[in-house]
Amino acid sequence: MAALWSRTRQSKGTSDEALIRALYEEHGKALLAYATRLTGDRAAAEDVVQETLIRAWRHPDALVNGKGSVRGWLLTVARNIITDRFRAKAARPQEVAESPATPPVERDHAEAVVDSMVVMEALDRLSPDHRDVLYQIYFRGQTVAEAAETLGIPPGTVKSRSHYALKALREFYTKKPVALREVAA
16 A cells, blocks of 8 residues: 555646545444444444544645555554543533523523623613612612611601602513514514
8 A cells, every 4th residue: 555655746747635535445344343432332432433534635645655555554543632631621521411400500691791781871861869779679688677777768768769669660661672673573
């Protein structure tokens, strides 16, 4: 094969594709059987054979250096590719299929960003008094009495403002999807 490789390489009428075809015809079955035995997966073995032939195409001088058989070089390259894949797979965390039983470890942060933008827009539409009450109760986690003391207003006013602020937010959220649909249409 080495003689064929060097002769074909030197002739100008034959392309690199023909050289790879010749390599595959002579060594493809042995490479595929070897890779399948090592990986236990036919599809993965086919990928290994393809990568092996690509490396042979990139390094044709390794095939004609006279230091061993072409098949031996190809099998060594295939083994090295498989070893590299196993090592890479071991270095990464195990992939787990997403299902209701196994939710993703980290949810998509894009939804949280959009939600926070919508909340900020809704809060901007409230009066400062209503916004301050919601901030104290929901963002700072204060009780009605603590919010009343912080804001310097009676607890009944805190309750009233929070009621009307939440009502305004509810109205904003129920009208918001309609406004978005109108813009899209």
